[in-house]
Amino acid sequence: MELWFSEKHTPHVKLSIQVDRQLYSGESDYQRIDVFESHEFGRLLVLDGYLMLTEKDEFIYHEMLVHVPMAVHPMVKKVLVIGAGDGGIVRELTRYDTIEQIDMVEIDKEVVDVCRQFLPFTASKFDDPRVQIHFQDGLKYVRHFEDAYDLIIVDSTDPFGPGEGLFTREFYGNCYKALHTDGIMVNQHESPFYPVDAVAMQRAHKRIVESFAISRVYQAHIPTYPSGHWLFGFASNCFHPIYDLKAKEWKKREIKTRYYNTNLHRGAFALPNYVQQLLEDVEHVDLV
Amino acid sequence: MYRLDQNQIPIVTALQAVHDQRLVPFDVPGHKHGKGNRALTELLGERCLRLDVNSMKPLDNLCHPVSVIRDAEALAADAFGAATAFFMVNGTTSAVQAMILTACKKNDEIILPRNVHRSVINALVLNGAIPIYVNPQIDSRLGISLGMSVADVERTIESHPNAKAVLINNPTYYGVCSNLPAIVQLAHRRGMQVLVDEAHGTHLSFGDNLPISAMAADADMAAVSMHKSGGSLTQSSLLLCGPRINASYVRQIINLTQTTSGSYLLMASLDLSRKVLAKNGREIFEKVVNMAEYARSEINEIGDYYAYGRERLNGDTIFDFDSTKLAVNTLKLGLAGIEVYNLLRDEYDIQIEFGDLGNFLAYLSMGDRIQDLERLVSALSEIRRRYKRAEADLLSYEYISPNVVRSPQEAFYANKIQVPLEDSADRVCSEFVMSYPPGIPILAPGEQITDEIIRYILYSKEKGCSLTGTEDIDVNKVNVLVE
Structure with missing residues (x-):
């Protein structure tokens, strides 16, 4: 069989x-x-x-969404996580003892319930006292906050389906509003390789560029995702992901990772020419 | 509560049977089930093209229905509480025109509110009737025209006792309802027919807490846009008639202008949608009302926007409010409704129904999902954050009372010349000037142009409204009657 x-x-x-x-x-x-x-x-x-x-390759995705911004922002205390019902993002975040509050907003309670039961390797930290889970539409949740978070992590599904609203300009604009002036937003940014994914990737980038002063894209290799080549977005009005990387401080935290390290951090922002071109095609302003 | 079995869908059933018979088509349409136009078949799908057939024995004929179309129309009449119903395949425009052509002829007077759809005035161009306008009251806070006040209608009926009919726009685009039962009573006492442009009120026959429908209020005819809240295909519509109307005469009137190749796609969509409304309408529109109420409270919480509802009721010109409508006033935000409309479209990929100077309307229906409403609300919140301006520079919407000096028909066919808009004051206009949306005429054929009107046209243009109706596409010039 x-x-x-x-x-x-x-x-x-x-x-x-x-x-x-x-x-x-x-x-x-x-x-x-x-x-x-x-x-x-x-x-x-x-x-x-x-x-x-x-189970085998989730660490790549979750490490890249969490440790990249955490190695740039000097003191993250309050984090908003959108989506991420599997718990992988929360698991990585709880490894930082300087983080005081993690609000996770997931629209679908059943995803969390199923993951608690079947995916203990990611859903392991939902009961950490710093974690508060809100079961509602991420777009609605974030709308009600202003100047409230240091870091927003957008771990959405693809832009066709329940995650649709998390790829929109109104969502990124609301995230901008919900962040402190030195806040950072990172997001799942689709893949540049196959045309349909690339169009979604470009749309997301265009919308983020319109909302944040600094908007850079980085990459990782995730074997089970379409084409294996996956992108993430880093957006801020204050921090540059490479110039403001605090490698020494991060290493001092002695967080053991399997994929992420601070050399890879720098390298991840070095994109292939065709990807750079796709991004530049939708940028209106010259970026740093 | 229905006399007939509303589970039946006679046109759809017959169409499916014809489809399954695999007939060899030696009749029109020439695409022959799509085989003759592969590109079109690829675009629309094979099933759609196979169903696009012409009238034939088992499918009846829209011009003279004797079997399945007749049965489907009877079911629709039953569902809407009408004596008779007609399937219309040329939009609600054709239903409105059929009402007017039925009720009056050349030089007859017809009483109507100014905020009627252009199709009404077009019908007057066709038959030569004379419009007697009732000034719809204005809500000065919102800058929208309202329903007709019962006293205004009564006064107009008294001063024009020979008028043949009263036409009512109910509900308006914004969801405002007049006191329909009272107006019907007034008109009937004088022997006038009551025609209701119910284009925005298909659902009124299928909800528990919705305003009264035209048929329930004992109106004589109603034009119902099934393709709006009813869920059928664009351009399909219904004409409903009460018991006092001679249905065979109405059929003759409809046949004056109706196609002899009625689309079965449109008719099947009417048949199927009627069934859905009759079976599930109450549940559907309760859900729509709940979504609209939710959106109203979320939008009002943002600040500066005013999503209005039943709190505006005043017992007369806002006698009732259709709570499925999500109309939002934007004046406090310092933005025109049309500007918000454009921002939503261009910046946020959200298409709404229309924006005028002070309001916009998001059309909610059975097809909406709560997550899409969240997008709308979030985008509005962002628009406020990014674009809010001082309130000052907005001109408030004014109703400009028309001065009708020639009948619409006379003016339409008279000799005319084109003059620059700025130089047209005091001339008699021979064409429409429409601001679209919301599709209410600023000028209609036969009306005198004034400085105030010219200023208003220029202003609407500057605010990005689409102005149409004139021969000059840019509306820099207007056609006026040769003096």
Whole structure:
């Protein structure tokens, strides 16, 4: 018997992972949720047929969204996390003892419940006393805050589906408003490789550039995501992700990571020419 | 509560049967189930093209319905509480025109509010009737025209006792309702028919806490835009008639201008949508009202915006309010409604229904989702943060009472010359000047141009309203009657 999970990365390309068994399948108010056990990648979380994370490579994604801004901002105390129902972002954040408050806003409570049950490797820190989970629309939550957070991490699904509102100008503008003047926003930024993803990536970049003074894109290699080449956004009105990198201070924290290090931090912002071109095509202003 | 079985969808059922029969088509349309136009089939889908067929024996004929279309119209009449109903395939415009052409002829008077749709005045150009305008009251805080006051209608009826009909715009685009039952009573006492432009009120027949519908208020005819809140395809509409109306005469009137190749896609969408409304309408519109109320409270919380609702009721010109409408006043923000409309579109990828000088309208329907409302509310909050201005430089909306010196028909067909707009004061206009949205005429054929009107046109232009109706596309010149 062979059981395979397949995801179409384009209408003509697909990634298939052989699975051992299905651990969970359910339909929430917002989406279909599936969890599989696989031989090569461990457990898989799948929403509406799209692979969200695998046990084997989730560390790359979560480390890159958390440690990059944390190594730039000198003193993050209050963090807002949008999405991230699997708990991976919260897990990485709780490793910083200087962080005082983590507000996580996830629209779909069932994702959190399912992850608590089946993905203990990411959903391990929801009960940390600093963590407060709000089950509501991220766009709505963030609208009500002004000058309130040091760091906002946007861990959204793709821009087609429940995550749609998190790729909009109104959302990025509201994040700008919710941040302190020296705040940082990082976001899941899609992939530059396949045309449909690239268009979504460009739209997101355009919207962020319009909202923040500094907006840079960085990359990582994530084997199970379409094309394997994935981007993240770094936006701030104060900090530059490389010039303001505090490598020594970060190393002093002695946080053990498997993917991230401060040399890689600098390198991650060095983008291939075709990606730079895609980004420049939608930038109206010359950036630093 | 319905006389007929509202589960039936006779046109859809017949259309599906024809589709399954795999007939060899030696009739029109010439695309022959899409095989003759692959590009179009790719665009619209094979199923759509296979259903795009012409009238034939099992499918009845819209011009003279005797089977499935007749049955579907009877079901629609039953669902809307009307004596008869007509499927219209040329928009609610054609339904409005059919009402007017039925109720009056050349030189007959018809009483109507100025804020009627252009299709009404176009109908007067067709049949030569004379408009007697009732000045709709203005809400000066909001800068919108309201319903007709019962006293104004009564006075107009007294001074024009020979008028054949009263036309009412109910609800207005903004959701404002007049005292329909009282106006119907007044008109009927004088033997006048009551025609209701109910384009924005399809749902009124299917909600528990919604204003009274035209048919329930005993009006004689109503034009209902099924494609707005009813969920059918664009351009499909219904004409409803009460028991006093001679339906065969109405059919003759409709056939004067209606296509003889009525689209089955449109008719099937009317048939199916009527079923959905009859079966689930109450539930659907309760949900829409709840979404609208939620959006109203969130928008009002942002500050400066005013999303108005039932608190505006005044017992007369705002006798009732259609709570599914999400109309928002923007004057305190220092931005015109049309500016917010443009910002939402250009900066936030949100398309709303219209913006005028002081308001915009977001159209809510059965197809909306709460997360899309969150986007709208968030974008409005951002627009306030980024673009708020001092309130001062906005001119408030003024109702300019028209001076009708020639009948619309006379003026339309008279000899005319084109003059620059700025030099047109005191001349008689021979064409429309529309500000669109919201589609209410500033000038109609036969009306005198004044300095005030010229200033208002220039201002609307400057604010980005789309001005249409004149032969000169840019509305720098207007056609006036040769003196």
